[in-house]
Amino acid sequence: MNEQAPNPEVVAHAKTVLEDMLRLMSFEAKVEVFNQSEGEAAFHIEAADAGRLIGRGAQVLDSLQFILNRMIARKHETTIHCVVDVERYRERRKDRILQEAFEAVERVVREGAPCRLSPMGAADRRIVHQALKENPAVETYSEPCGDEGRKCVVVAPAGQKREELPVGREQ
Template structure:
C-alpha cells in the first residue's frame, strides 16, 4: 500500500487546478495555500476581480469549486490522502462565518428573553455547526437540528 498523499502534495494539486480555473474565466488573482492546523490546508484565492462569479449565490459556486478540488485530489490519490482541503475565495468564508455568528447571537438572545423557540433557514452542515457552537456559549438557550439533508435546519430553543 502506498503512503497517503500529503497535504502539501494535495495543496500543490489544488493550487494548479484553481490557477487553471481562473485562467479559464480570464480572471487575475493570487492563489496560495495556508495551513490551518495539523490536518487542514486552505487554498485561498485573493485579489480577484469578479469574485462574485466564483462565489455564487449563498456561496454555492464556491462550494462547487471546493467539491471539484476534493474530487481531483481523491482521483489523483486513489482515495489515499491525509487531512482536509478547503477553498476560500476573497475571504468569503470568514465574512460569512462572522455574519452568521452575529446573527445567531442576536436570535439566541431574543429566544432567551421572550421564551419562544426560533427555527432558522435550512443550511449546510458547516453553517449549522457555527450556529450550535455560538449558541452553546450563551446561557439559557440551546439548539437542535431538524429535517433531512439537504434541507436540514437548526432550531434555537429556550432552556
C-alpha cells in the same frame, strides 16, 4: 483526518490544480495558501470578478471546493480537506451567521420562546450548533423549513420540548 499539518507536496499540488481550474474557467486570479492545520489546507483567491466566482449562495465556490477535494483525493493517498475562499467570503459569512445566532440567543433568553433562524446549508448550521453548544441557557436543533431541502436551526430555551414554531417566530 490527519492530526498534523498536511503534506506540503499535496498542498502544492492542490494549489496548482486550483490555479488550473480557475484558468480554465477564464478567471484571472491569484491563489495563496493561508492556513494549514490538522489535515486541512485553506486557499484564498483574489479575483477581479469575485462575485461571479462565489456565485449565488456560494454555489460556484462550494462546487469549486468540492471538485478540488475530489481531484486531490483521487490523486493522493494522503487526504487533506481543501477549503477555498474568495475575498474572505466564508469568513465574513461565518461572522454574519454567528451574529444572527447570538441575537437569537438574546431573544430566546429574553422571551423564553424558541426562535427559528433563516434557512441554511449543513455547513452553516454546524457553525451555529458548535458556537452555541456550550451555552447552558439554550439548546439548538435543525428542522426542515421547506426551502429547497434546506433546514433551519432552532434556538430554544434549554430543556424545552421541541415544538412547531408558529408562523412569524423566525429571526
